[in-house]
Amino acid sequence: MQIKNNFHKNLQAASALRNTLLATLALAASASWAQDAPATAAAAAAASAPVRFASYLDAVERHNIGLSAQQETIRSAEAEISIAGVRPDPVLKYSRGEIETSSAVSAKPPRTHEFEVEIPIELGGKRSARVRAANSNLRLTEANLQGFKHTLYEESAAAFVEACRSREALVRQESTLAALTNVVRANEIRRKAGDIGGLELSQSRVERDRFGVEVKSARAAAQAAMQKLSVQLGVRVAEAFGNAPLACNFQAYDPGTDSGALIARAMEARDEVRIARATLDNARDNAGVARANRWVDPSVGFRLTMTPGVRGSMNEEGEPAGDGTPRSRMVGVSVSIPLPLSRLQRGELIQAESAVTQAMLGLREAELKTEVDVRNAFTTFQAARENLQRYRDSVIADADRVLEGMRQSYRHGSASLLELLDAQRTADETYLDYLQAQADLAAATVELQRSTGLRPAL
Numbered sequence: 001m002q003i004k005n006n007f008h009k010n011l012q013a014a015s016a017l018r019n020t021l022l023a024t025l026a027l028a029a030s031a032s033w034a035q036d037a038p039a040t041a042a043a044a045a046a047a048s049a050p051v052r053f054a055s056y057l058d059a060v061e062r063h064n065i066g067l068s069a070q071q072e073t074i075r076s077a078e079a080e081i082s083i084a085g086v087r088p089d090p091v092l093k094y095s096r097g098e099i100e101t102s103s104a105v106s107a108k109p110p111r112t113h114e115f116e117v118e119i120p121i122e123l124g125g126k127r128s129a130r131v132r133a134a135n136s137n138l139r140l141t142e143a144n145l146q147g148f149k150h151t152l153y154e155e156s157a158a159a160f161v162e163a164c165r166s167r168e169a170l171v172r173q174e175s176t177l178a179a180l181t182n183v184v185r186a187n188e189i190r191r192k193a194g195d196i197g198g199l200e201l202s203q204s205r206v207e208r209d210r211f212g213v214e215v216k217s218a219r220a221a222a223q224a225a226m227q228k229l230s231v232q233l234g235v236r237v238a239e240a241f242g243n244a245p246l247a248c249n250f251q252a253y254d255p256g257t258d259s260g261a262l263i264a265r266a267m268e269a270r271d272e273v274r275i276a277r278a279t280l281d282n283a284r285d286n287a288g289v290a291r292a293n294r295w296v297d298p299s300v301g302f303r304l305t306m307t308p309g310v311r312g313s314m315n316e317e318g319e320p321a322g323d324g325t326p327r328s329r330m331v332g333v334s335v336s337i338p339l340p341l342s343r344l345q346r347g348e349l350i351q352a353e354s355a356v357t358q359a360m361l362g363l364r365e366a367e368l369k370t371e372v373d374v375r376n377a378f379t380t381f382q383a384a385r386e387n388l389q390r391y392r393d394s395v396i397a398d399a400d401r402v403l404e405g406m407r408q409s410y411r412h413g414s415a416s417l418l419e420l421l422d423a424q425r426t427a428d429e430t431y432l433d434y435l436q437a438q439a440d441l442a443a444a445t446v447e448l449q450r451s452t453g454l455r456p457a458l
């Protein structure tokens with residue numbers, strides 16, 4: 001009778017153990033990730049529509065503080081055009097004649113009033129040269145603003161990709177933690193049934209608890225990566241998008257196979273080249289201003305002198321003595337021309353020509369650097385795409401297959417707990433490497449797009 005009771009107890013324990021292991025395997029199977037499948041936990045995180053990368057970039061353009069500050073330089077450059085077109089102000093002069101203070105002079109001479117307008121005349125096309133230089137400076141400022149934008153895009157893309165990677169890694173680690181927890185529960189049942197010893201149960205608990213610590217760190221890293229999106233955004237992520245999750249199913253980018261076409265496009269649209277060309281144009285226009293400024297500017301003056309009349313004295317007979325003077329109105333014209341002795345030195349011309357030479361060399365360097373960067377970015381992109389494809393085609397499937405086989409062996413008692421844990425660890429590391437390969441491809445895509453002057457798109 002006792003043997004029969006023990007048999008029923010062992011049968012119940014074995015049945016319970018089998019059900020627990022099957023539940024564990026079902027959980028692990030549901031946690032196995034297909035290629036590019038969105039994370040269920042992240043999809044259920046919020047009911048609102050996911051935030052796509054393009055929407056995030058649009059928000060960055062609207063709210064980024066540094067970009068708003070850079071846009072003020074455009075207003076300043078536009079104002080410079082208005083300033084450059086200003087002509088020299090005319091000069092208005094007024095003077096009054098001297099006062100005779102000597103008592104020895106009884107008949108005081110009249111005091112004159114003199115008005116003069118002096119008009120500077122610019123020669124050598126100074127005004128048009130200044131306006132051309134101001135316009136080219138505006139184009140240079142706009143090119144620098146675009147360069148700042150594309151750098152901001154690259155930083156924003158890196159933050160977005162890292163937030164996606166850390167979130168997907170957290171989902172995987174949480175799934176593994178749940179699987180390890182079920183293994184512990186199954187081992188507790190097996191320990192009661194006498195199938196395993198206490199050491200194996202303790203080992204499974206240690207691995208579960210140790211992995212729980214890693215999950216907490218991964219959760220903190222995912223939260224930190226999400227908060228870092230606020231740096232480029234200029235406002236808190238929650239203020240801009242609420243609790244909406246990120247859309248991390250990046251679209252494949254096909255740049256073609258002709259690197260020469262990419263280089264040709266980069267020569268026209270890349271920021272460094274556009275800035276270098278605008279710098280050269282501005283340097284040439286500034287040299288034109290320096291040449292125009294070597295012309296001396298004459299001034300033409302128009303003068304009006306008014307002298308009041310003086311009533312003459314009367315003789316003894318009461319008749320005018322003839323010493324009176326009538327009122328006077330005199331008009332004069334004057335021209336003043338500076339002596340251009342300071343033009344004997346050519347320092348400002350030498351400086352302007354040196355700036356032009358430096359800008360030409362800078363353009364050549366930018367074009368050479370562009371060609372090298374595009375080729376390197378294209379090669380990096382191709383390698384990252386091939387690596388990710390290899391993970392999708394075989395590596396992930398093989399790792400999951402090994403893990404599933406090890407779970408089956410552990411369930412049947414033909415594999416040890418350490419072998420199962422090692423297989424689980426290998427599968428997790430492989431999947432994390434797969435997520436890193438996704439992030440590397442996204443970064444390579446953004447770098448290739450930026451190097452050819454395109455707005456990043458993922």
